Amino acid sequence: MENQENESCLCGVSEYIVLACSGACDLGQITDSVARKLRDNGVRKMNCLAVIGAGIEKSIEDFKKKNVLVLDGCPIDCGKRILDNAGFSDYKYLRITDLGFKKGQTLVTEEVIKKVYDTAELIY
Template sequence: MSKKEASLTTENDTCCGAESKAVILGCSGGSNVGQIANNLMIELDKSGVGNAYCLAGVGAGLSGFVETAKAARTIVIDGCPVACGKKVFKNYGITPTQYFVVTEMGIEKNHVFEDLREEMAQALSYIMEKI
């Protein structure tokens, strides 16, 4: 088993390899920008910026997830101004180290999911310039 695979199978209610790297939490809402946010989290993980982490685990109040989010350097990526990820953090008194909203990157929210490559490239470029 690889180190990455092992980090996904930790005990109790933690997961996803939240070691010393930043933890990256992305919206996965039901719109193009929600899916772009989720895909950005994955791409940032693949590029070594940090480790993808579970926003739902923080939102559910699972102690290990909340404690990791409080202790770690965090990057939260919301899809739109509804700001679900930011609100989850606020509910636990956490301020993300870095915060991004996909619609603030010039991408319009809609429900078209067929081909998000151009928007993904635009958003990824924006984030990479800021981190």
């Protein structure tokens, strides 16, 4: 097994990155889809929120130097809490329920994903 000092998120890091809560519910799924769409369109690089939760120091230090957008599905704010607990102080943030979508009552459609995407794309 590799030494943890040599471990980091193998997704790589660019100047603009996005992290999604990627939760199991409808809104969590939407955060994940929107993050992947931002990546596919070359707006931001998608990185793994889980590496921060896991305490992978190399990735955490790399991410802290970047322009980070966090996407959370609901006010439980899992992504935000993970970043705050890891000492991030300056990052962009979007919570899907703030756009009027309701947890457990939102169909995950291309139309909904596009609505959220259109807001996320403009955040810098």
